[in-house]
């Protein structure tokens with residue numbers, strides 16, 4: 444679909460348990476899709492080796508995060524395993540106004556708050572093939588301690604039960620296939636007539 448025919452970009456909320464592969468799938472999607480941007484969140488979690496400020500996250504102190512919250516600069520936020528995570532509002536508004544689509548890597552409550560604020564957003568839940576595979580992926584990442592992995596698996600059990608609240612459920616067996624499946628969802632959402640108001644007149648007057 445030509446970008447100019449859509450009034451504004453779409454928000455895609457991607458949730459799913461830690462270790463399911465949301466970050467990897469988002470990177471694959473962005474390679475497949477030139478109109479998709481990733482919303483860079485603000486977090487108080489310390490960076491993992493190789494993570495850069497302003498790329499994977501904006502890494503901020505708790506005090507700075509709370510100041511951003513008070514200033515109304517955060518669309519939604521959540522506390523996950525002892526750290527704050529939040530979506531900066533400004534870049535999201537600017538990019539969608541330019542017709543860019545944005546994908547948010549976000550907790551389940553974060554997706555639900557975003558959908559309340561923007562009911563036209565699209566919710567996608569990414570599932571692991573099994574809990575044992577999820578544990579294997581979290582351990583394989585090698586970036587978290589055993590205690591942190593256990594805490595994330597405990598949260599995962601609760602999160603997976605929330606999958607039916609999302610419009611789309613996708614199982615991440617393999618990153619390439621999973622990204623193709625989400626890209627198909629994105630293309631279908633871009634073609635919904637309610638996102639293309641005025642298209643008939645526009646085409647008639649060309």
Ligand code: 5GP
Nearest residue numbers: 461484520521523528529530548549550553
């Ligand atoms: P991680 O520490 O593994 O990067 O992220 C932990 C969790 O925080 C993941 O479930 C991720 O989706 C979520 N998350 C990342 N950024 C945001 C955000 O801006 N808002 C919310 N609500 N959750 C986020």
